Amino acid sequence: MPIDAAKALAAEPRTGEISWGPKDVQLYHLGIGAGIPATDPDELRYTLESRLHVLPSFATVAGSGTPGVISGLSMPGVEVDLARVLHGGQTLTLHRPIPVTGTARATHRIAAVYDKGKAAILVLRTEVADADGPLWTNDSQIFLRGEGGWGGDRGPAARPDPPTGPPERTVERPIREDQALLYRLSGDYNPLHADPEFAKLAGFDRPILHGLCSYGMTLKAVVDTLLGADVTRVRSYTTRFAGVVYPGETLRIRMWRSPGSVRVAVSAIERDDAPVLADTTVEHS
Template identity: 80%
Template structure:
């Protein structure tokens, strides 16, 4: 079996130093569609170094995305074909606002291995700290087709109940034709997002957008629309990648406000926004599901 669950879970964590500065933050923001209109004061907060603040989802690429999804595939006990790999979900907890420039220590390990019979799911946990303490924790759920069926723990399988009623806000965000090519410069070099031949081998008609690009676009929409543009209000952000996005399509982002009872993992003062994202061009095909942004 290419995945040895016991070996993967018992492996020593990998620790390394990561660093970033304003150029990395600006490139990430541009990669998720910031900067349109270019002179809009609200957009300049994402693109101009003298006004810059950091969208928390930058944590998924800080230090060139290391170790991230690809790093998880090189851990002991894991030997899989990259063409069978999909990013199944992402969960981020922000412990403090992310500085525009920083140096930190990232510690990564396989936190869980689930047997979904027709696939395996690896949970790659990365904890990042700097001289002042914890900064953020990332959990990447890595879905590996064809690698299940060894009788292991099935793991959680129950999704969230759909939000009730009409959304409080609905916005649409276009995905540029070159968006995946720009986003990958932040550190995710998987050829699935750039090479047409590789995409076909993986079962797609053409290269697809990074799930984490959609993840960032969605958080930016929530912050800009419901959180007054204040990135520091975000406490955690989790999603399940329910479908693909092709560059050139348009995302429809529906948002529902929730009270603090809907955000049990967050501080008592927190509330939440439930989000559903779909592809307008394909009859609202689901893209992100079970999505929650917890905030103050």
Template identity: 80%
Template sequence: MPIDAATALAAEPRSGEISWTPKDVLLYHLGIGAGLPATDPDELRYTLESRLHVLPSFATVAGSGAPGVISGLSMPGVEVDLARVLHGGQSLTVHRAIPAEGRATATSRVAAVYDKGKAAVLVLRTEVADTDGPLWTNDAQIYVRGEGGWGGDRGPATRLDPPAGPPDRTLERTVREDQALLYRLCGDWNPLHADPDFAKTAGFDRPILHGLCTYGMTLKAAVDTLLGGEVSRVRAYATRFAGVVYPGETLRIRLWKEAGGVVRAEVSAVERGDAPVLADTVVRHS
């Protein structure tokens, strides 16, 4: 079996130094669609270095591009075909505000391996800290088709009940035709998002948008509309990737503000009959 759960879980964590600059933050914000309209003061906080605020989802690409995802697939005990890999979900815990420029240590490991029968799910955890202490923790849930069935732990149930009542806000965001090509410059070079031939090998008609791009677009929508544009209020953010997005499509983002510092979100693709894209999506905030 290409995935040896015992070996993967017992492997020593990998640590390395990462760094980022305001240029990296600006590129990430542009990659998730910030800057429209270009002179809007609310957008300039994402696109102008003199007033730069860092959206917390930048943590998914800071320093090494999609930390814990592509690199995690080369951990001991893990040997998989990239064409069988899908990003199943992502969770982020922010321990304090992310600076616009920084240097830190990122430590990655396989935190869990689950047997879903027809697939395996790897939980790849990356913990990042600088000299002042912890900055953030990323958990990437990686779905590997055809690698389950060894009788292992199926893992916890993660599905949530639907939000109650009508959404507080419903927004539509257009995904540019070139958005995946721009977003991949943040460091996720998986050819699934750029190479038509590779996308067909993986079972898709054409290249798909990075799930983490949709993830960032959705957090930005929640921060801008329900959190007063204050990125520092975000404490945690989690989602399940329920379907693909193709460049050129329109995202419909529904947001619910709940008690206890919670925003719920559901995201769908308008042109495909509101096909689900993100589900079980929760932003926890102060």
């Protein structure tokens, strides 16, 4: 069996030092579409080192840029075909704002393994702390097609009710043809996002955009639109990746605000509003 759930859950956590600086932050921001218009004062906070702040979703690539999807596939008890791997969801919890320059200790472990019958889900937890204490916790849900069926725990089934009524705000964000090629420079070199032949082996007509790129683009839209462009207000951010995005498409981002949170739904305009991100919530101060 490619996945040994007991072995994966019992494995010792992996720890290591990570560090990042302004160039890493700027590259990530450019990878999620920041900097347009290039001289806009609001965009310069994402691109100019003298004004730089850090969008919290940078946590998914901080340090060496090794995201949960790739790290989880090298943990003990896990041996799968990369072409069968999809990123199922992401939950980020911020313990305090992320500094522009930092050195921290990252601890990775498999927090859960779920048997969905025809697929399996790994939950890889990454906890990051520096000398001043915890910075963030990342949970990556990794969907492995064809790897279930051993009779294990199916995991939680409950999902949040969809938001009701018309959204408070709706924005559109175009995705450049080269967006995936730029985003992958932050560390996720899965050929699914660049190599047409590999994408075909995985069942796609052409390379798809990284789910975490859509994730970052969406958080930026929420922060800029409803949180006064204040990145420090974000407390947590969770989503389920409901569908693929192709470079060159346009994201439609709908937002519903309630006290302390923003519910979000994201779709691809060119494919009749095909779902992209679902069950998405930004908790904020």
